[in-house]
Amino acid sequence: MQDQTNAADSSEPLRLVLYVAGQTPKSMAAIANLERICAENMPGKYVVEVIDLKKTPQLAREHNILAIPTLVRQLPTPMRKIIGDLSDLEKVLVHLKVGE
Amino acid sequence: MAIDVSDYGQLSAHELRQRLEEAEETLRAIREGEVDALMVRNPRSEDEVFTLEGDASYYAFMEAMDLGAAAFDESNRLLYANKALRELLRLPEDNVDASHLSNALDEEARFLVSGLMKEARSAKKTGEIRVFVGKDELHLLVTAAPLHIGANRGLAVTFTDITAKVRAAAAEASERAAHSIIASANEAVVVCDVDGVVTHANAAVASIYAGNPVGRVFGEVIPLTLPDTTGLLQASDVIALAIAGTSVQGIEALAPDAPRVRDLLLSAAPLRVGSDKVSGCVITMVDLSQRKAAEKQQLLLMGELDHRVKNTLALVLSICKRTASTEETVQGFQVAFSGRIQALAATHNLLADRSWSSISIAEVVNAELDPFVSRNQTRLSVGGLDALVMPRAAIALGLVIHELATNAVKYGALSREGGRVHVLVSKKPDDAFLGIEWVESGGPTVSPPSKRGFGQTVITRSLQYSANGGAEIDYPAEGVRCRIRIPEEDLVRS
Numbered sequence: 001m002q003d004q005t006n007a008a009d010s011s012e013p014l015r016l017v018l019y020v021a022g023q024t025p026k027s028m029a030a031i032a033n034l035e036r037i038c039a040e041n042m043p044g045k046y047v048v049e050v051i052d053l054k055k056t057p058q059l060a061r062e063h064n065i066l067a068i069p070t071l072v073r074q075l076p077t078p079m080r081k082i083i084g085d086l087s088d089l090e091k092v093l094v095h096l097k098v099g100e
Numbered sequence: 101m102a103i104d105v106s107d108y109g110q111l112s113a114h115e116l117r118q119r120l121e122e123a124e125e126t127l128r129a130i131r132e133g134e135v136d137a138l139m140v141r142n143p144r145s146e147d148e149v150f151t152l153e154g155d156a157s158y159y160a161f162m163e164a165m166d167l168g169a170a171a172f173d174e175s176n177r178l179l180y181a182n183k184a185l186r187e188l189l190r191l192p193e194d195n196v197d198a199s200h201l202s203n204a205l206d207e208e209a210r211f212l213v214s215g216l217m218k219e220a221r222s223a224k225k226t227g228e229i230r231v232f233v234g235k236d237e238l239h240l241l242v243t244a245a246p247l248h249i250g251a252n253r254g255l256a257v258t259f260t261d262i263t264a265k266v267r268a269a270a271a272e273a274s275e276r277a278a279h280s281i282i283a284s285a286n287e288a289v290v291v292c293d294v295d296g297v298v299t300h301a302n303a304a305v306a307s308i309y310a311g312n313p314v315g316r317v318f319g320e321v322i323p324l325t326l327p328d329t330t331g332l333l334q335a336s337d338v339i340a341l342a343i344a345g346t347s348v349q350g351i352e353a354l355a356p357d358a359p360r361v362r363d364l365l366l367s368a369a370p371l372r373v374g375s376d377k378v379s380g381c382v383i384t385m386v387d388l389s390q391r392k393a394a395e396k397q398q399l400l401l402m403g404e405l406d407h408r409v410k411n412t413l414a415l416v417l418s419i420c421k422r423t424a425s426t427e428e429t430v431q432g433f434q435v436a437f438s439g440r441i442q443a444l445a446a447t448h449n450l451l452a453d454r455s456w457s458s459i460s461i462a463e464v465v466n467a468e469l470d471p472f473v474s475r476n477q478t479r480l481s482v483g484g485l486d487a488l489v490m491p492r493a494a495i496a497l498g499l500v501i502h503e504l505a506t507n508a509v510k511y512g513a514l515s516r517e518g519g520r521v522h523v524l525v526s527k528k529p530d531d532a533f534l535g536i537e538w539v540e541s542g543g544p545t546v547s548p549p550s551k552r553g554f555g556q557t558v559i560t561r562s563l564q565y566s567a568n569g570g571a572e573i574d575y576p577a578e579g580v581r582c583r584i585r586i587p588e589e590d591l592v593r594s
């Protein structure tokens with residue numbers, strides 16, 4: 001698991017869950033892309049949880065995950081899903097509504 | 101897929117629309133290759149990750165492995181050949197297909213691999229093939245096993261290079277064979293390293309050196325002298341020559357300290373294992389004892405022959421002189437002389453056949469009487485003539501029998517129909533001789549000769565070379581009688 005938080009921020013942070021499948025190339029790419037996007041575009045405004053479904057496949061049910069990698073914006077609601085390796089920055093930012 | 105459909109009826113239109121968007125997005129992501137794994141539900145109704153075909157990490161793993169691997173589909177189309185296999189069989193880097201693999205194999209290997217692939221549809225099969233890659237001969241262990249790629253069935257075939265193992269096994273077998281050849285050789289075989297230290301010695305070496313020579317310097321454990329060389333060449337030089345790369349063959353050597361075999365034929369050859377570099381020498385030592393003994397026997401026989409020729413010539417000269425002095429006509433001389441020489445020759449022939457060893461009295465008597473009684477077998481009776489005599493006695497006896505037979509044909513029992521000759525052997529325990537009785541009967545009335553001829557001399561004197569030998573002839577009216585004594589020292593004990 002990989003967590004990154006910034007408790008000093010007063011506003012409610014983005015709560016993100018990234019579902020990966022072990023060390024597959026798309027999973028690794030998704031992790032790297034998310035780290036970069038968060039650091040560059042919303043420093044201190046996010047909490048990320050990475051779930052490896054190879055180790056805990058039963059956790060896929062919670063967010064009805066079908067394809068891997070998938071990023072879930074848990075908070076703020078409504079919940080949003082971004083399927084893929086997060087290489088399209090614009091698409092990711094639109095889905096996360098960063099900057100609204 | 102792990103889509104939970106049970107609660108679709110309770111979802112709002114908004115939620116349903118959201119689910120539909122999600123499903124479309126998932127399909128798009130799969131289609132565009134943005135995902136490389138899916139959640140599936142296994143037969144036990146558990147969720148698990150299914151890695152999609154073309155998984156790069158799996159591919160990378162396959163590329164990195166040392167083992168040559170290939171995947172085939174149901175129609176035996178080559179789907180994939182990893183880097184190790186491409187390098188092993190020198191297949192092209194890109195667009196490898198089954199024909200490339202097929203061309204890399206010869207007919208025999210192709211037949212075996214296709215057989216394995218056919219049988220491996222149901223269970224894993226393994227076989228060995230030999231392939232030539234360039235000039236290199238490779239031995240490969242081929243394993244074919246069923247492979248399930250998603251819903252498709254195919255074959256996984258691996259090629260393991262076992263050339264080194266096969267060569268090691270062949271080398272080991274070859275070494276075992278070489279060991280057994282050396283061990284089985286009749287000749288003593290010693291292998292030395294470049295320092296002349298013995299590394300191998302076969303069982304035959306025990307006849308030359310009683311201990312175990314391995315680990316010791318050859319020249320110290322088996323000192324040899326070379327009697328036929330001038331002294332310039334010594335045994336140590338022979339070994340040094342072989343180690344330097346020059347073969348030395350067939351030098352007679354003497355092993356003065358050897359327990360059994362002292363006379364040897366020494367050869368030494370350089371030992372080359374694998375390369376041209378000499379790594380020692382192989383020394384063979386052939387047992388010459390029997391040949392030496394044969395040479396000694398030959399020398400002895402040559403001496404014996406020389407002695408006998410001289411004796412025979414002296415005997416012939418004497419027979420010639422004495423026959424000439426007793427025969428009154430040239431014709432008479434010719435008949436008598438040639439008869440005596442023939443008698444001598446008959447016994448010589450017999451002795452030559454026996455390599456001048458002992459022969460039986462019966463053989464001598466038969467040889468001498470053959471010219472006279474072969475037509476008259478019923479007129480001759482012989483008995484107890486099986487005793488063996490030495491050549492000296494055989495020659496003398498031959499001459500005596502010849503004279504008696506000549507007399508019998510000319511004047512005695514064999515000169516008339518109804519005449520008979522009995523030849524009997526008698527040996528009393530105290531006698532220092534073997535007695536042979538010549539008894540004629542049925543011939544004309546006998547009277548003693550008016551003068552002593554050479555024939556009589558031959559009869560009485562031929563066996564007198566020993567005090568125990570000799571012969572006496574009597575002339576009773578009913579037939580000639582002769583008692584011959586073969587000296588016991590010339591009898592061969594059976």
